[in-house]
Amino acid sequence: MEDSTRGRPRVALIQFPGSNCEWESQRAAQAAGIACDIFRWNRDPAALTEYDGYIIGGGFSYQDRVRAGVIATKEPIVTTMFEQVTEYGKPVLGICNGAQVLVEAGLIPGLEPGMVQMALAPNYPDPGGRISDFCCRWVYLKHSCQPGRCALSSQMPPNYVWPVPIAHGEGRFTTRDPQIIAQLHANDKIVFQYCDANGRIADTPEINPNGATENIAGLCNPAGNVLAMMPHPERASFLYQIPSELTNEWGQRKRQAWGEVEAMQQPGPGRLIFESLREALLVAVS
Protein backbone atom coordinates (compact mmCIF):
# COMPACT_ATOMS: atom_id res chain seq x y z
CA MET A 1 0.00 0.00 0.00
CA GLU A 2 1.26 3.46 -0.83
CA ASP A 3 2.19 5.59 2.14
CA SER A 4 0.01 8.68 1.83
CA THR A 5 2.25 10.61 4.23
CA ARG A 6 5.44 10.08 2.18
CA GLY A 7 7.13 13.36 1.40
CA ARG A 8 5.18 15.23 4.04
CA PRO A 9 6.99 16.85 6.96
CA ARG A 10 6.57 14.86 10.16
CA VAL A 11 5.70 16.17 13.56
CA ALA A 12 5.38 14.41 16.88
CA LEU A 13 2.36 15.50 18.86
CA ILE A 14 3.44 14.85 22.42
CA GLN A 15 0.81 13.21 24.57
CA PHE A 16 1.13 13.50 28.34
CA PRO A 17 -1.16 11.84 30.83
CA GLY A 18 -4.01 14.35 30.96
CA SER A 19 -3.65 15.67 27.40
CA ASN A 20 -7.08 15.88 25.80
CA CYS A 21 -6.74 17.72 22.48
CA GLU A 22 -4.41 15.37 20.65
CA TRP A 23 -6.91 13.93 18.19
CA GLU A 24 -8.36 17.18 16.89
CA SER A 25 -4.87 18.70 16.81
CA GLN A 26 -3.68 15.75 14.77
CA ARG A 27 -6.60 16.13 12.38
CA ALA A 28 -5.94 19.86 11.97
CA ALA A 29 -2.27 19.19 11.26
CA GLN A 30 -3.08 16.45 8.77
CA ALA A 31 -5.53 18.74 6.99
CA ALA A 32 -2.67 21.19 6.53
CA GLY A 33 -0.50 18.52 4.89
CA ILE A 34 1.56 17.43 7.89
CA ALA A 35 2.22 13.82 8.83
CA CYS A 36 1.42 13.89 12.52
CA ASP A 37 2.09 11.07 14.96
CA ILE A 38 0.83 11.06 18.52
CA PHE A 39 3.89 10.38 20.65
CA ARG A 40 3.36 9.16 24.19
CA TRP A 41 5.42 10.78 26.92
CA ASN A 42 6.83 7.49 28.19
CA ARG A 43 8.31 6.30 24.91
CA ASP A 44 12.06 6.35 24.38
CA PRO A 45 12.82 10.07 24.00
CA ALA A 46 15.53 9.24 21.47
CA ALA A 47 12.79 8.42 18.94
CA LEU A 48 11.69 12.02 19.16
CA THR A 49 14.81 13.12 17.30
CA GLU A 50 13.46 11.51 14.10
CA TYR A 51 10.75 14.14 13.76
CA ASP A 52 10.98 17.47 11.97
CA GLY A 53 9.09 19.37 14.64
CA TYR A 54 6.68 19.12 17.53
CA ILE A 55 3.23 20.01 18.78
CA ILE A 56 2.28 20.03 22.44
CA GLY A 57 -1.48 20.16 22.59
CA GLY A 58 -4.02 21.22 25.12
CA GLY A 59 -5.39 19.48 28.15
CA PHE A 60 -4.25 19.05 31.71
CA SER A 61 -0.91 17.29 31.75
CA TYR A 62 -0.53 15.50 35.05
CA GLN A 63 -3.92 16.92 36.03
CA ASP A 64 -2.28 20.36 36.40
CA ARG A 65 -0.88 19.11 39.70
CA VAL A 66 1.13 21.78 41.55
CA ARG A 67 0.87 24.18 38.57
CA ALA A 68 -0.17 23.82 34.95
CA GLY A 69 2.62 22.34 32.86
CA VAL A 70 5.33 22.20 35.51
CA ILE A 71 5.44 18.45 36.13
CA ALA A 72 5.51 17.64 32.39
CA THR A 73 8.39 20.06 31.98
CA LYS A 74 10.67 17.88 34.09
CA GLU A 75 10.14 14.74 31.99
CA PRO A 76 12.98 13.41 29.79
CA ILE A 77 10.86 13.80 26.67
CA VAL A 78 10.80 17.57 27.20
CA THR A 79 14.55 17.59 27.69
CA THR A 80 14.98 15.92 24.30
CA MET A 81 12.49 18.25 22.65
CA PHE A 82 14.24 21.24 24.24
CA GLU A 83 17.58 20.12 22.76
CA GLN A 84 16.10 19.55 19.32
CA VAL A 85 14.44 22.95 19.33
CA THR A 86 17.36 24.97 20.67
CA GLU A 87 20.22 23.13 18.93
CA TYR A 88 18.66 22.31 15.55
CA GLY A 89 16.01 24.98 15.26
CA LYS A 90 13.13 22.56 14.89
CA PRO A 91 9.74 24.26 15.19
CA VAL A 92 7.39 23.61 18.08
CA LEU A 93 3.82 24.75 18.54
CA GLY A 94 2.43 24.81 22.07
CA ILE A 95 -1.32 25.17 22.40
CA CYS A 96 -2.94 25.96 25.75
CA ASN A 97 -1.43 23.40 28.13
CA GLY A 98 1.34 23.09 25.56
CA ALA A 99 1.97 26.81 25.91
CA GLN A 100 2.14 26.38 29.68
CA VAL A 101 4.73 23.64 29.21
CA LEU A 102 6.82 25.83 26.88
CA VAL A 103 6.80 28.71 29.39
CA GLU A 104 7.73 26.46 32.31
CA ALA A 105 10.42 24.87 30.12
CA GLY A 106 12.08 28.22 29.48
CA LEU A 107 11.49 28.09 25.73
CA ILE A 108 9.08 31.05 25.91
CA PRO A 109 9.97 33.86 25.96
CA GLY A 110 13.34 32.13 25.57
CA LEU A 111 15.54 35.20 25.94
CA GLU A 112 17.83 32.86 27.92
CA PRO A 113 16.70 29.39 26.84
CA GLY A 114 16.02 27.18 29.81
CA MET A 115 15.47 30.04 32.25
CA VAL A 116 11.89 30.52 33.42
CA GLN A 117 11.23 34.18 32.70
CA MET A 118 7.43 34.29 32.68
CA ALA A 119 4.39 32.50 33.97
CA LEU A 120 0.95 31.58 32.78
CA ALA A 121 -0.82 32.56 35.95
CA PRO A 122 -4.43 31.91 36.96
CA ASN A 123 -6.93 34.02 35.08
CA TYR A 124 -7.37 37.40 36.68
CA PRO A 125 -10.72 38.03 38.36
CA ASP A 126 -12.57 40.83 36.64
CA PRO A 127 -13.01 44.18 38.41
CA GLY A 128 -16.61 43.34 39.19
CA GLY A 129 -15.39 40.80 41.70
CA ARG A 130 -16.84 37.80 39.91
CA ILE A 131 -14.53 34.83 40.01
CA SER A 132 -13.20 34.14 36.53
CA ASP A 133 -11.54 30.79 37.12
CA PHE A 134 -11.88 28.58 34.03
CA CYS A 135 -12.82 30.62 30.98
CA CYS A 136 -14.26 28.87 27.91
CA ARG A 137 -15.52 31.03 25.05
CA TRP A 138 -14.68 32.46 21.63
CA VAL A 139 -12.38 35.45 21.45
CA TYR A 140 -10.71 37.49 18.73
CA LEU A 141 -6.97 37.63 18.17
CA LYS A 142 -4.90 40.17 16.33
CA HIS A 143 -1.77 39.00 14.52
CA SER A 144 0.47 41.65 16.00
CA CYS A 145 3.98 40.82 14.86
CA GLN A 146 5.66 41.81 11.64
CA PRO A 147 5.78 39.44 8.64
CA GLY A 148 8.50 36.85 8.97
CA ARG A 149 8.92 37.36 12.70
CA CYS A 150 7.36 34.05 13.73
CA ALA A 151 7.66 30.99 11.53
CA LEU A 152 4.48 29.54 12.98
CA SER A 153 2.30 32.45 11.89
CA SER A 154 4.00 33.08 8.55
CA GLN A 155 0.88 32.32 6.49
CA MET A 156 -1.23 34.85 8.35
CA PRO A 157 -1.39 38.47 7.11
CA PRO A 158 -0.16 41.22 9.46
CA ASN A 159 -2.87 42.68 11.70
CA TYR A 160 -5.20 39.86 10.73
CA VAL A 161 -8.12 39.57 13.15
CA TRP A 162 -9.54 36.09 13.61
CA PRO A 163 -11.92 34.25 15.92
CA VAL A 164 -10.71 31.32 18.01
CA PRO A 165 -11.88 29.60 21.18
CA ILE A 166 -10.11 29.64 24.54
CA ALA A 167 -10.56 27.16 27.36
CA HIS A 168 -8.23 27.63 30.30
CA GLY A 169 -7.98 28.58 33.95
CA GLU A 170 -4.30 29.52 33.94
CA GLY A 171 -3.73 31.59 30.82
CA ARG A 172 -2.53 34.97 32.01
CA PHE A 173 0.89 35.72 30.54
CA THR A 174 2.77 37.63 33.21
CA THR A 175 6.24 38.29 34.55
CA ARG A 176 7.66 40.04 37.60
CA ASP A 177 10.43 41.50 35.45
CA PRO A 178 9.34 44.63 33.52
CA GLN A 179 12.45 44.32 31.38
CA ILE A 180 11.03 41.15 29.88
CA ILE A 181 7.98 43.00 28.59
CA ALA A 182 10.20 45.72 27.17
CA GLN A 183 12.25 43.08 25.37
CA LEU A 184 9.14 41.39 24.02
CA HIS A 185 8.20 44.67 22.39
CA ALA A 186 11.72 45.49 21.27
CA ASN A 187 12.12 42.09 19.64
CA ASP A 188 8.58 41.97 18.21
CA LYS A 189 7.86 38.69 19.97
CA ILE A 190 4.18 39.31 20.75
CA VAL A 191 2.54 37.28 18.01
CA PHE A 192 -1.11 37.39 19.08
CA GLN A 193 -3.09 39.77 21.27
CA TYR A 194 -6.68 39.58 22.44
CA CYS A 195 -8.82 42.18 20.69
CA ASP A 196 -12.42 42.83 19.67
CA ALA A 197 -13.95 41.93 16.30
CA ASN A 198 -12.57 45.16 14.85
CA GLY A 199 -9.04 44.59 16.06
CA ARG A 200 -9.22 47.04 18.95
CA ILE A 201 -6.95 46.02 21.82
CA ALA A 202 -8.12 47.00 25.30
CA ASP A 203 -7.58 45.58 28.75
CA THR A 204 -11.20 44.88 29.58
CA PRO A 205 -12.67 41.54 30.69
CA GLU A 206 -14.74 41.37 27.51
CA ILE A 207 -11.66 41.65 25.28
CA ASN A 208 -8.82 40.37 27.47
CA PRO A 209 -10.46 37.31 29.03
CA ASN A 210 -7.74 36.38 31.51
CA GLY A 211 -6.12 39.72 32.26
CA ALA A 212 -2.93 38.89 30.37
CA THR A 213 -0.19 41.49 30.37
CA GLU A 214 -0.41 43.55 27.17
CA ASN A 215 -3.35 41.33 26.11
CA ILE A 216 -0.80 38.68 25.15
CA ALA A 217 -2.36 35.51 23.74
CA GLY A 218 0.67 34.14 21.91
CA LEU A 219 4.43 34.64 22.11
CA CYS A 220 7.34 33.40 20.06
CA ASN A 221 10.98 32.93 20.99
CA PRO A 222 13.78 35.13 19.59
CA ALA A 223 14.50 32.67 16.76
CA GLY A 224 10.83 32.55 15.82
CA ASN A 225 10.66 28.75 15.72
CA VAL A 226 8.68 28.35 18.97
CA LEU A 227 5.12 29.62 19.38
CA ALA A 228 3.15 29.36 22.61
CA MET A 229 -0.49 30.33 22.35
CA MET A 230 -3.33 29.90 24.82
CA PRO A 231 -6.24 29.83 22.30
CA HIS A 232 -7.00 26.65 20.36
CA PRO A 233 -6.41 26.99 16.58
CA GLU A 234 -7.24 23.31 16.11
CA ARG A 235 -10.79 24.12 17.21
CA ALA A 236 -11.05 26.78 14.49
CA SER A 237 -9.48 24.80 11.66
CA PHE A 238 -12.67 23.74 9.88
CA LEU A 239 -15.63 25.89 8.95
CA TYR A 240 -18.04 23.60 10.76
CA GLN A 241 -16.29 24.50 14.03
CA ILE A 242 -17.01 28.21 13.66
CA PRO A 243 -20.06 29.58 15.53
CA SER A 244 -22.74 30.78 13.13
CA GLU A 245 -23.54 33.76 15.32
CA LEU A 246 -20.16 35.45 14.80
CA THR A 247 -20.70 38.85 13.24
CA ASN A 248 -17.54 38.97 11.15
CA GLU A 249 -16.70 37.30 7.81
CA TRP A 250 -16.26 33.88 9.42
CA GLY A 251 -19.78 33.83 10.79
CA GLN A 252 -21.04 34.85 7.37
CA ARG A 253 -19.08 32.04 5.67
CA LYS A 254 -20.45 29.54 8.14
CA ARG A 255 -24.03 30.63 7.56
CA GLN A 256 -23.52 30.43 3.81
CA ALA A 257 -22.26 26.86 4.19
CA TRP A 258 -25.34 25.63 6.04
CA GLY A 259 -26.67 22.44 4.50
CA GLU A 260 -23.54 21.77 2.41
CA VAL A 261 -21.34 19.09 3.88
CA GLU A 262 -18.32 19.79 1.70
CA ALA A 263 -18.51 23.51 2.31
CA MET A 264 -18.52 22.85 6.05
CA GLN A 265 -15.20 21.02 5.68
CA GLN A 266 -13.51 24.13 4.28
CA PRO A 267 -10.69 25.65 6.36
CA GLY A 268 -11.34 27.89 9.31
CA PRO A 269 -8.94 30.65 10.34
CA GLY A 270 -6.99 28.39 12.70
CA ARG A 271 -5.83 26.36 9.69
CA LEU A 272 -3.34 29.15 8.94
CA ILE A 273 -1.36 28.25 12.05
CA PHE A 274 -0.97 24.66 10.91
CA GLU A 275 -0.15 25.74 7.37
CA SER A 276 2.52 28.01 8.84
CA LEU A 277 3.82 25.06 10.84
CA ARG A 278 3.95 23.01 7.64
CA GLU A 279 6.05 25.68 5.94
CA ALA A 280 8.34 25.92 8.96
CA LEU A 281 8.76 22.15 8.94
CA LEU A 282 9.68 22.18 5.26
CA VAL A 283 12.35 24.78 6.00
CA ALA A 284 13.60 22.69 8.92
CA VAL A 285 13.77 19.60 6.71
CA SER A 286 15.66 21.42 3.98
Place this chain on the structure above:
Amino acid sequence: MQTLELLVSLKIPDVTALTAASSIRRRLGYDEVLKELRRSDYYSLDLNTTDPQVANELAHELAEKTNLFVNPNKHSYEVRFPQDRGGRPTLEDGLWRVEVLVTDAEGAQANDIQQALTQRLGYGEQVAAVRRGILWTLLLAAASAEEARKIAEEITVTTARDQGILANPHFQAWEII
Protein backbone atom coordinates in the same frame (compact mmCIF):
# COMPACT_ATOMS: atom_id res chain seq x y z
CA MET B 1 -7.23 41.06 66.81
CA GLN B 2 -6.07 37.45 66.85
CA THR B 3 -4.58 35.68 63.85
CA LEU B 4 -4.83 31.92 63.53
CA GLU B 5 -3.75 29.48 60.88
CA LEU B 6 -6.05 26.77 59.58
CA LEU B 7 -4.35 23.87 57.81
CA VAL B 8 -6.55 21.50 55.82
CA SER B 9 -5.20 18.28 54.38
CA LEU B 10 -6.58 15.18 52.73
CA LYS B 11 -7.20 12.05 54.75
CA ILE B 12 -6.57 9.95 51.67
CA PRO B 13 -3.21 10.02 49.84
CA ASP B 14 -2.66 13.42 48.25
CA VAL B 15 -1.87 12.67 44.60
CA THR B 16 -0.60 16.20 43.98
CA ALA B 17 1.96 15.86 46.76
CA LEU B 18 2.87 12.35 45.59
CA THR B 19 3.35 13.52 42.00
CA ALA B 20 5.43 16.50 43.09
CA ALA B 21 7.56 14.31 45.33
CA SER B 22 8.10 11.80 42.53
CA SER B 23 9.18 14.54 40.12
CA ILE B 24 11.48 16.14 42.71
CA ARG B 25 13.15 12.81 43.46
CA ARG B 26 13.34 11.28 39.99
CA ARG B 27 13.79 14.36 37.81
CA LEU B 28 15.52 16.91 40.03
CA GLY B 29 17.87 14.48 41.77
CA TYR B 30 16.70 14.67 45.39
CA ASP B 31 16.01 10.95 45.70
CA GLU B 32 18.16 10.54 48.80
CA VAL B 33 17.22 13.88 50.28
CA LEU B 34 13.45 14.35 50.11
CA LYS B 35 12.01 11.78 52.47
CA GLU B 36 8.45 13.05 52.54
CA LEU B 37 6.36 15.82 51.04
CA ARG B 38 2.99 16.84 52.42
CA ARG B 39 0.56 19.46 51.18
CA SER B 40 -2.13 21.42 53.00
CA ASP B 41 -4.55 24.14 52.06
CA TYR B 42 -3.49 27.08 54.21
CA TYR B 43 -5.78 29.78 55.57
CA SER B 44 -4.79 32.67 57.76
CA LEU B 45 -7.75 34.04 59.71
CA ASP B 46 -7.80 37.51 61.27
CA LEU B 47 -10.46 37.38 63.96
CA ASN B 48 -11.84 40.41 65.78
CA THR B 49 -11.24 39.36 69.36
CA THR B 50 -8.46 39.90 71.85
CA ASP B 51 -9.04 36.62 73.66
CA PRO B 52 -6.91 33.77 72.25
CA GLN B 53 -9.29 31.12 73.56
CA VAL B 54 -12.32 32.77 71.95
CA ALA B 55 -10.36 33.04 68.70
CA ASN B 56 -9.35 29.40 68.88
CA GLU B 57 -12.94 28.29 69.44
CA LEU B 58 -14.17 30.49 66.59
CA ALA B 59 -11.54 29.09 64.22
CA HIS B 60 -12.64 25.54 65.03
CA GLU B 61 -16.25 26.54 64.48
CA LEU B 62 -15.41 28.06 61.08
CA ALA B 63 -13.59 24.89 60.12
CA GLU B 64 -16.30 22.50 61.23
CA LYS B 65 -19.58 24.28 60.58
CA THR B 66 -19.26 26.48 57.51
CA ASN B 67 -18.40 23.86 54.87
CA LEU B 68 -16.08 26.42 53.32
CA PHE B 69 -12.77 25.00 54.49
CA VAL B 70 -13.24 21.40 55.50
CA ASN B 71 -15.17 18.48 54.10
CA PRO B 72 -15.08 16.03 57.01
CA ASN B 73 -15.51 13.09 54.67
CA LYS B 74 -12.10 13.66 53.15
CA HIS B 75 -10.27 16.35 55.13
CA SER B 76 -8.56 16.63 58.44
CA TYR B 77 -7.57 19.99 59.85
CA GLU B 78 -5.38 21.72 62.36
CA VAL B 79 -5.73 25.15 63.97
CA ARG B 80 -2.65 26.87 65.33
CA PHE B 81 -1.33 30.26 66.30
CA PRO B 82 1.51 31.61 64.10
CA GLN B 83 3.74 31.95 67.15
CA ASP B 84 3.41 28.21 67.80
CA ARG B 85 5.21 27.24 64.59
CA GLY B 86 8.93 27.15 64.23
CA GLY B 87 9.63 29.70 61.54
CA ARG B 88 12.70 27.72 60.58
CA PRO B 89 13.71 24.09 59.91
CA THR B 90 13.17 21.86 62.91
CA LEU B 91 14.63 18.44 63.63
CA GLU B 92 12.08 15.63 63.66
CA ASP B 93 13.22 12.00 64.05
CA GLY B 94 16.59 12.76 62.49
CA LEU B 95 15.07 14.63 59.53
CA TRP B 96 14.68 18.34 59.00
CA ARG B 97 11.10 19.49 58.76
CA VAL B 98 10.69 22.60 56.62
CA GLU B 99 7.38 24.34 55.99
CA VAL B 100 7.12 26.37 52.79
CA LEU B 101 4.12 28.63 52.27
CA VAL B 102 3.28 29.44 48.64
CA THR B 103 0.81 32.26 47.96
CA ASP B 104 -0.29 34.44 45.07
CA ALA B 105 2.26 37.23 44.80
CA GLU B 106 -0.41 39.73 43.81
CA GLY B 107 -2.46 39.14 46.91
CA ALA B 108 -3.45 36.19 49.00
CA GLN B 109 -6.71 37.72 50.15
CA ALA B 110 -9.54 35.19 49.99
CA ASN B 111 -12.25 37.81 49.55
CA ASP B 112 -14.79 35.30 48.32
CA ILE B 113 -14.50 33.26 51.51
CA GLN B 114 -14.51 36.32 53.71
CA GLN B 115 -17.63 37.63 52.00
CA ALA B 116 -19.36 34.30 52.44
CA LEU B 117 -18.48 34.27 56.14
CA THR B 118 -19.38 37.85 56.88
CA GLN B 119 -22.40 38.35 54.62
CA ARG B 120 -24.07 34.99 54.07
CA LEU B 121 -23.15 32.93 57.10
CA GLY B 122 -23.71 35.58 59.74
CA TYR B 123 -20.22 36.04 61.13
CA GLY B 124 -20.42 39.79 60.50
CA GLU B 125 -17.40 41.62 61.81
CA GLN B 126 -16.00 38.63 63.69
CA VAL B 127 -13.84 37.79 60.66
CA ALA B 128 -11.64 40.71 59.59
CA ALA B 129 -9.65 39.00 56.86
CA VAL B 130 -8.94 35.63 55.28
CA ARG B 131 -5.78 34.81 53.33
CA ARG B 132 -4.98 31.57 51.61
CA GLY B 133 -2.13 29.61 50.11
CA ILE B 134 -0.60 26.17 49.89
CA LEU B 135 1.59 24.90 52.70
CA TRP B 136 4.20 22.33 51.70
CA THR B 137 5.89 20.36 54.45
CA LEU B 138 9.20 18.81 53.46
CA LEU B 139 11.07 16.20 55.49
CA LEU B 140 14.68 16.40 54.38
CA ALA B 141 17.88 14.50 55.07
CA ALA B 142 20.36 17.30 55.62
CA ALA B 143 23.42 17.98 57.73
CA SER B 144 22.10 21.17 59.27
CA ALA B 145 19.19 23.54 59.43
CA GLU B 146 20.99 25.84 57.02
CA GLU B 147 21.45 23.07 54.47
CA ALA B 148 17.81 22.02 54.88
CA ARG B 149 16.71 25.58 54.21
CA LYS B 150 18.92 25.78 51.13
CA ILE B 151 17.56 22.50 49.74
CA ALA B 152 13.98 23.58 50.41
CA GLU B 153 14.60 26.78 48.46
CA GLU B 154 16.07 24.82 45.54
CA ILE B 155 13.11 22.47 45.47
CA THR B 156 10.61 25.30 45.75
CA VAL B 157 11.60 28.05 43.35
CA THR B 158 11.30 27.39 39.64
CA THR B 159 14.10 29.46 38.18
CA ALA B 160 14.94 27.20 35.26
CA ARG B 161 13.57 24.24 33.38
CA ASP B 162 15.45 21.80 35.60
CA GLN B 163 15.20 23.69 38.88
CA GLY B 164 12.37 23.95 41.37
CA ILE B 165 8.75 22.92 41.21
CA LEU B 166 6.59 24.34 43.96
CA ALA B 167 6.48 28.07 43.08
CA ASN B 168 6.86 30.12 39.92
CA PRO B 169 8.19 33.44 41.23
CA HIS B 170 6.64 35.36 38.33
CA PHE B 171 3.24 35.10 39.99
CA GLN B 172 3.77 33.32 43.29
CA ALA B 173 5.39 34.33 46.57
CA TRP B 174 6.96 31.83 48.92
CA GLU B 175 8.45 31.81 52.38
CA ILE B 176 9.77 29.32 54.87
CA ILE B 177 7.56 29.64 57.93
